[in-house]
Amino acid sequence: MANLTLVQAINLALTQEMEADESVVLLGEDVGLNGGVFRVTEGLQQRFGEHRVVDTPLAESGIMGAAIGLAMNGIKSVPEIQFEGFLGPAYDQLVNHAARYRSRSRGAITVPMTVRVPVGGGIHAPELHSDSPEAIYAHTPGLKVVMPSSPYDAKGLLISAIRDPDPVLFFEPKRIYRAFREEVPEDEYTVPIGKAKIVEEGTDVTVVTWGAMTIQCINAMDSLPEDLSVELIDLRTIYPIDVETIVESVSKTGRCVVAHEAPLTAGLGAEISSLVQERCFLHLEAPVQRVTGFDTFMPYYKMELDYLPEAPRVAEAIAACAAY
Amino acid sequence: MPIKVAYQATIEYMQILDEQGGLDAKLARDTLTDDQVVMLYEHMSMCRRLDEIAFKLQRSGRLGTYPQNMGQEAIASVALAARPQDWMVPCYRENAALYLHGLPPEMILLHWMGDERGNQIPEGLNITPMSIPIGSHMLHAAGIGWAARIRGDDQVAFTFFGDGATSEGDFHEACNFAGVMHAPVVFICQNNQWAISTPRSKQTRSETFAQKGIAYGLKVRQVDGNDIFAIFRAAREAVADALKGQPTMIETLTYRLGDHTTADDARRYRDPAELEAARKRDPLIRTRKYLESKDLWSADQEEAMIERNKAQVDDIVARATNIEKPKTTDIFDAMFATIPPELARQRDTMQTNSLGQFPQQETLRRGATAHSPTQSPAHA
Ligand SMILES: Cc1ncc(C[n+]2csc(CCOP(=O)(O)OP(=O)(O)O)c2C)c(N)n1
Numbered sequence: 234m235a236n237l238t239l240v241q242a243i244n245l246a247l248t249q250e251m252e253a254d255e256s257v258v259l260l261g262e263d264v265g266l267n268g269g270v271f272r273v274t275e276g277l278q279q280r281f282g283e284h285r286v287v288d289t290p291l292a293e294s295g296i297m298g299a300a301i302g303l304a305m306n307g308i309k310s311v312p313e314i315q316f317e318g319f320l321g322p323a324y325d326q327l328v329n330h331a332a333r334y335r336s337r338s339r340g341a342i343t344v345p346m347t348v349r350v351p352v353g354g355g356i357h358a359p360e361l362h363s364d365s366p367e368a369i370y371a372h373t374p375g376l377k378v379v380m381p382s383s384p385y386d387a388k389g390l391l392i393s394a395i396r397d398p399d400p401v402l403f404f405e406p407k408r409i410y411r412a413f414r415e416e417v418p419e420d421e422y423t424v425p426i427g428k429a430k431i432v433e434e435g436t437d438v439t440v441v442t443w444g445a446m447t448i449q450c451i452n453a454m455d456s457l458p459e460d461l462s463v464e465l466i467d468l469r470t471i472y473p474i475d476v477e478t479i480v481e482s483v484s485k486t487g488r489c490v491v492a493h494e495a496p497l498t499a500g501l502g503a504e505i506s507s508l509v510q511e512r513c514f515l516h517l518e519a520p521v522q523r524v525t526g527f528d529t530f531m532p533y534y535k536m537e538l539d540y541l542p543e544a545p546r547v548a549e550a551i552a553a554c555a556a557y
Numbered sequence: 558m559p560i561k562v563a564y565q566a567t568i569e570y571m572q573i574l575d576e577q578g579g580l581d582a583k584l585a586r587d588t589l590t591d592d593q594v595v596m597l598y599e600h601m602s603m604c605r606r607l608d609e610i611a612f613k614l615q616r617s618g619r620l621g622t623y624p625q626n627m628g629q630e631a632i633a634s635v636a637l638a639a640r641p642q643d644w645m646v647p648c649y650r651e652n653a654a655l656y657l658h659g660l661p662p663e664m665i666l667l668h669w670m671g672d673e674r675g676n677q678i679p680e681g682l683n684i685t686p687m688s689i690p691i692g693s694h695m696l697h698a699a700g701i702g703w704a705a706r707i708r709g710d711d712q713v714a715f716t717f718f719g720d721g722a723t724s725e726g727d728f729h730e731a732c733n734f735a736g737v738m739h740a741p742v743v744f745i746c747q748n749n750q751w752a753i754s755t756p757r758s759k760q761t762r763s764e765t766f767a768q769k770g771i772a773y774g775l776k777v778r779q780v781d782g783n784d785i786f787a788i789f790r791a792a793r794e795a796v797a798d799a800l801k802g803q804p805t806m807i808e809t810l811t812y813r814l815g816d817h818t819t820a821d822d823a824r825r826y827r828d829p830a831e832l833e834a835a836r837k838r839d840p841l842i843r844t845r846k847y848l849e850s851k852d853l854w855s856a857d858q859e860e861a862m863i864e865r866n867k868a869q870v871d872d873i874v875a876r877a878t879n880i881e882k883p884k885t886t887d888i889f890d891a892m893f894a895t896i897p898p899e900l901a902r903q904r905d906t907m908q909t910n911s912l913g914q915f916p917q918q919e920t921l922r923r924g925a926t927a928h929s930p931t932q933s934p935a936h937a
Pocket residue numbers: 262291293315319322650689690691692718719720721722723749751752753813817
């Protein structure tokens with residue numbers, strides 16, 4: 234066991250998978266000698282060589298498209314896109330190719346690729362370095378979308394992702410890359426894709442969230458009266474979504490709040506709220522509440538905290554939902 | 558049949574002012590006047606000072622991530638070849654050219670201070686805000702130039718980008734569009750040898766970046782990017798060609814003397830000897846040497862200029878720093894010409910959850926009896 238940050242846990246998962254499986258190859262901008270702009274791949278090129286940790290030209294479509302080809306021909310590719318805002322040039326490759334190959338070839342060609350992407354706001358970064366586009370990709374059939382909120386889960390989920398026979402988009406919430414540490418076993422373990430985690434059990438209100446928002450929700454809960462019992466669910470996997478865990482929880486509490494950084498309209502809050510309405514209708518005691526970013530761009534950093542649904546806004550929604 | 562050469566090309570490299578401040582008088586003829594060289598030297602020195610101060614502001618927490626321009630100030634020369642009506646479509650390492658084209662320098666600081674007002678280009682200036690997605694904005698220059706041609710306007714679009722940017726697909730599409738549409742565009746690739754930690758040798762297997770333009774029918778040139786004369790001459794010729802419907806690509810060979818940005822540490826991947834060698838090719842040093850050799854510059858003038866630049870930079874920083882705080886409502890109001898009602902509601906309530914926004918939702922639930930509105934414990 235070691236006490237690791239999220240960055241270190243991801244680095245450990247990559248190290249162990251690369252050791253266990255020679256076909257795992259990392260590629261991306263600055264991932265080699267420089268260890269990635271967040272140092273997630275620090276030391277890996279030195280350890281595994283330039284042929285397995287590859288500094289590519291500055292081209293996201295190139296990285297994604299080549300990673301697809303690698304995956305189709307026996308290499309478990311793990312491309313990194315430097316920031317979520319630069320998924321743009323890779324979109325065509327990811328959505329129109331990676332996601333579709335298995336289905337359109339009826340299983341003849343598959344893409345076992347894991348795309349690592351730092352995500353989200355709260356770190357005073359420049360434009361297009363702070364967004365939360367997970368709903369776009371959850372809306373894309375054929376992609377699995379994962380976003381851990383703790384070092385332990387990050388390691389276990391990343392190993393699952395690399396071993397998964399299908400393309401997985403692995404979002405890494407940069408706000409908590411180094412925010413806290415957690416005991417992470419050296420030993421190999423996996424966290425299954427598609428399984429949410431109940432972070433805290435409770436009986437009055439269910440809060441569903443993921444990524445760095447999990448920490449905001451915990452902070453919100455700390456500020457609420459003690460006799461208000463909140464059940465906090467960290468989705469961990471956004472697609473395929475763990476419907477059972479949500480339904481079971483809301484059937485018990487009768488109240489649900491969804492919190493995410495991304496904008497409100499057509500965000501995942503809408504999807505979850507819909508699922509809850511369909512599956513828990515007779516249990517519901519209050520309208521499902523969505524605490525999210527606004528339908529605007531993530532502002533430049535002077536105003537980013539006005540945009541992000543920080544703990545006070547989450548607490549307000551939980552209290553309102555509980556009081557209804 | 559004998560095999561024939563289907564295509565052959567050569568690329569000229571031009572240097573007019575060398576590292577020692579020596580000038581090729583023949584190539585320099587009818588380029589920059591003495592006054593212009595003095596002005597460029599003073600301007601580049603001011604830009605260097607501003608760049609250093611911006612770095613310090615970042616280190617003391619008053620500015621966000623900042624990409625230093627240090628070493629690439631000679632790009633300012635492009636602005637002397639541009640006419641007031643011409644467009645500048647930049648990335649982030651050509652501040653010196655933008656300021657000369659009229660951009661108030663505090664706007665760049667504001668941008669990196671996390672304030673969108675740094676992008677609110679004053680009316681009458683044809684400059685687009687710095688572009689963050691690498692390699693994407695050159696297509697806009699192709700469109701802008703094309704529009705000028707359609708409208709019959711006497712305008713040229715200059716666009717700036719790095720060596721790394723040429724690896725993005727959009728770069729190639731931009732060159733192709735400009736070529737096919739006969740658009741008056743000047744592509745300026747500032748080859749500073751690095752794209753964050755990626756050296757030029759890993760960016761492309763081509764021997765030059767300029768040659769990529771040949772594939773799209775552009776006129777291409779490679780120049781010493783720390784040489785204000787060579788840049789000026791190439792840019793002026795490119796303007797003339799652009800107006801005849803012939804776009805150009807100029808590769809300027811320069812060097813990034815600083816880290817990629819303040820979030821980067823180039824010592825992790827760059828040989829210090831390479832940096833040392835590059836310092837000797839600094840555009841400021843050679844321009845000053847040239848001016849001194851021509852008796853156009855003295856130690857007294859240097860001293861006076863340093864004082865002037867200090868005051869000017871202090872002024873710029875004050876303007877960026879003393880601006881009133883932006884209004885949160887701007888985030889919403891700037892989205893569309895007319896704000897949609899649901900977005901206006903988000904603006905007015907600063908809330909996305911429904912409870913507390915629609916009183917009837919709560920009164921119906923509780924019957925007609927009045928009740929106290931939900932209290933936020935966080936605000937209690
Ligand atoms: C599409 C995209 N991918 C990645 C990045 C991250 N990034 C910012 S600058 C940069 C390197 C740019 O290199 P170059 O084009 O040579 O310009 P320079 O910084 O050297 O001036 C990278 C990879 C980005 N901003 N946009």
